Amino acid sequence: MRLLSVLAVAKTASLARAATTYDYIVVGSGPGGSPLASNLARAGYSTLLIEAGGDEADNPTYRQMGNFIEACNDEASRWDFWVKHNDDEKVDALYKHTTWDTGDGTFYVGLDPPPGAKYLGIQYPRAAVLGGCAMHNAGVSSLAQDDDWNIVANLTGDLSWEAPKMRKYLKAIEKNEYRPAGDPDHGYNGWLSIITDDPSWAKATNTTGVRILNKFAEFLGQKASDEVTLLSQNDILSASPDKDYTSSLYNMALHANSKGERSTPGDYVRATLSDPAKYPLTLKLRTLVTKVLFNESSTTPRAIGVEIMEGASLYKADPKYIPGTKGPVSQVFASKEVIISGGTFNTPQILKLSGVGPKAELEKFGIKVVKDLPGVGERMGDNYEASIRGVTTEPIPAGLTTSIFRTPNAPTKKRNIYAWCGPFSFEGFWPGFPDNRPNQWECALVQIGPKSQAGTVRLRSADPQDTPDINFRFFKEHGDQDISELVAATNIMRETWKAAGAPALPIQELHPCPGELGKAPCTDAMQKEYTQLQAYSHHATSSCAIGADSDPLAVLDSKFRVRGVSGLRVVDASAFPVVPGAFPVVPTMMLSQKASEVIIADAKGA
Template sequence: MYQKALLILATIALCAGAQKVAEYDYVVVGSGPGGGPLACDLARAGYSTLLLEAGDDQGDNPTYANLGNFEKAGSDVLSRWDFWVKHSDDQEREHRFHKTTWQLPNGTYYIGLDPPKEAKRLGKQYPRSATLGGCAMHNAGVCSLPQDEDWNIIVNKTGDASWTAQNMRKYLAKIEKNLYAPTGSAAHGFDGWLSTTDSDLSWTKNESLPATKIMKELAKLLGHKESDATTLAKTDILGDYPNRDQISSLYSMVQHQDRAGKRSSPNNYIKATLSDPKKYPLTVQLNSLVTRVLFANGTKLPTAIGVEVMTGQSLYKADPRHKVGTKGQTSRIMAKREVIVSGGTFNTPQILKLSGIGPAEELKKFGIAIVKELPGVGENMADNYEGSIIGIGQTPAGTFTPVGAPGLTTAIFKTSSSPKNRNIYTWCGPFSFEGFWPGFPENHGPNQYECAMVHIGPKSQAGYVHLTSADPQDVPDINLNFFKNNGDQDLQEIVEGANLLRKSWQAAGSTVLPFNELHPCPGTGAGNCTDAAQREYIRDQTYSHHATSTCAIGGENDRMAVLDNKFRVRGVRNLRVVDASAFPVVPGAFPVLPTYMISAKAAEDILAEAKNQS
């Protein structure tokens, strides 16, 4: 409670003096996995740092503090920003999405394909979290590492060897407070701010449990002995192994939480930093929507000197609590050294464009003066494809308790059509998760069983985030353009993943079988639909929540590159971007841990540069 009171007082004090121009060494916009830890690192190095967050603080709210409540957190109006996105430009395809959301005149939602005539189409819900800690406060906390080539692509683009996969592991060790590996394990860290735990696998010793039988069969299908399945399931998913990206195997799921199931996130790190204000000069300002970056007049290169901020609750129109016409108090905050934008894959490009940095034609369209033309801002968006096979058994296949994810079989594997590396991350168990819509998820009862899939290394990277106006409260136009490029290859890989997982279900035993599959192959037969039918279903019903790459790092000769190897906005001084938008490609299966890692790298780069300037 002391830390929360301290945070509230710091926020009130700053807002009370909003008419005065405040000044800090660094101004960080956004408190999520990129900006939150970075602001703490800068303050802990002795630099006065302001961290701006558009939402409030829900860190003590059990909905957010207990990781097992992540689905409730994702639907919670207290932090939710609703982005209504498109998956393609094909209107017929868009209207086939089963969870299309429509708003009724009374403000409630209709979910489905046959809305009442008076309903207004919203689209596909893509919730983001506006609260202290960002999307790390409503996610499932799943930790995984990118493929080595996801890091090495930055080396190839920029020539900077500090981005090699092996070197990037040191940032995992730096931030991690590992609670499951033997102390001193070289692949891990034990003194960082981010607690990591692995899953409880005691259930796998129960040979008669249908879920255990499925797990053993899956191990066999992945090329291992059934007798080794229990041991394989304990494999450290964050371990450092030779040829790691080619190994198809079972793994133990790792999440950023403590052993009691409490979420470990930037919120905790921020509170710990705020608890010693004399030592660490961090200031946090909540309910602060950044409207644009400010630039100096008359400089040879555009030079960031601060930000313009609108203060007030629920100012952004993605907030379902936003009231039409609500405006906040506007003020300016100055940065003596740098402005760092960490608003996330949707909001960072919006902020840059509103500041005059982006594609010239788009800026001209809305009367925004061009500060620096960078055509890549808001383009080349990438995302993992996500889907599942889900069925209803005749009896339960297992039991599920969310703390530590017991009851789940986790695997990463390579399908036969994958050109090189593992391409499917899956977790199987008695749960239901089928994407996002108001009020998700749908519970199908105790006999439900699902293998959720995340497709690693999507080939298509054609999404965009475009302005709809010059009003910073307006929500941008977002189109993920799923499967636009090389879509047949991606679809085939996902279908092959579904087929392999479906085979493993057949080992569940006579009390459970047959599964009544809900999708993508409805019915009770294991082979009752074709690959072509599955491809069609997956193309239309795929969802996602790992968007990246709208302000990507790239080389000097890359016209679409937005950032250089040190996160600096190209052609602009004293302005960086540190969040998931910086990745050239979506990093592995879950971007949250890689984003924590690049946050630590950015802090190291910024502090080294500051030292050289001293």
């Protein structure tokens, strides 16, 4: 079934256009690239969409949202990036999920590797598949804070980025399935289905899960009697002007349909390919882009196409990669523009391999400099994530308790934590994650508005099959403040646990304060040390950011154009100047919709 699906897509694509020159080439089919390529083709422009992975549309591991853990671990799409959290490898080695290659085809995860094991680092899986990481994530749909959009307007003077004007892009892509029809804040005819969790569990009064929920509502200043109403009617994707300042319980939104099936940008691509209108979209799967091609005959170099290597599992992040494997190399051309949507790790790598990036770094690897652009691969950011986890005496019957709130020590009046609690385990990524235990209970925390953006994506070599050197440099800037906010949120979560009562109590906390809840030693100092070493992340952004004309590290202008060259844009999460809210997947799709509008308008005005 899956093979037939891939062949059908390939056949449709080849019928759409067989030439080697297109109006547009889009590199990468994730939340940035897939919507953009589809929109360009629907506007009548011949468009080639290139994806290094395959298509898993008919694979239930990916289609059913509830299987996201299996999807994230699946070698059919998984690319393993082994990243650093710090400059000091000895500090990173204290991260409890540090991974080592044992040399016998297995991994060791932990703090005491066997003799001879090769240090790999911290696993950061990405998805090489049509639809990108929207195909293996948990589907959490969240919006950027207003100031995350306004910063672009403030930096560039482009007022089209002002937050109230960005809402139309959500409405354009959204097929809302949880709000009453006609809600002016939402869209109902887009390609992205969005649902919310079933909150009916909260109706079971005086259960351990509801008692925890009651305590949480108390902390938020909300009435416990209003819980079911809050969970069922409080819109987590609200357009309210005070939403960024409102601490509340919510019902988690997911990019899935009412059947629990994942909704992704890849669906939009397949719909575009199969549409009777025969839009001029070509999809090229299992194809690795090795560099952008430039015409340098004029003062400003112009992107004219890309070099590609065809074949499956050609990138060394792919666990199925066989050393020495290469594929046939060829070139394809774009008469209008090349758009890179490879994601926060691969987009800066592709630009650098193409000669666009910091001059000294390019010359180090013998790469001809097309444009010295110092900011490529710099100032990467991410949401810090942490959790408090324990084991209860008896299972706690509950669904997810989701909230967005402000800790008392937040530096502004805006909320700074997105949290969800329930009988699950999530503590970051490592081969084979998670570590499930009977009667587990956890609150996972995502920090909104991290203060540090000191991460980098730099080349290891000039080999396009090699992975880049990725270092997040956690907590390098204003680290004490960020760590303190996470600890404050953890303390709040712990207090809600104490309200569970019998038969859940006593709870054995596993981390950050091991031992019986309320009796084990647990100071803020202990928790800060634990958080600094064990925080994790998986929402990388900003490695090729939009910025001001006066900023030497700005990579893009407000129209996504790469500075200093022509015919080349970047449309993906790497373009955000700051991390957008708590989960960047939907903001990236909104960004892609805006880019579509901008690029089509430029084409019509040319």
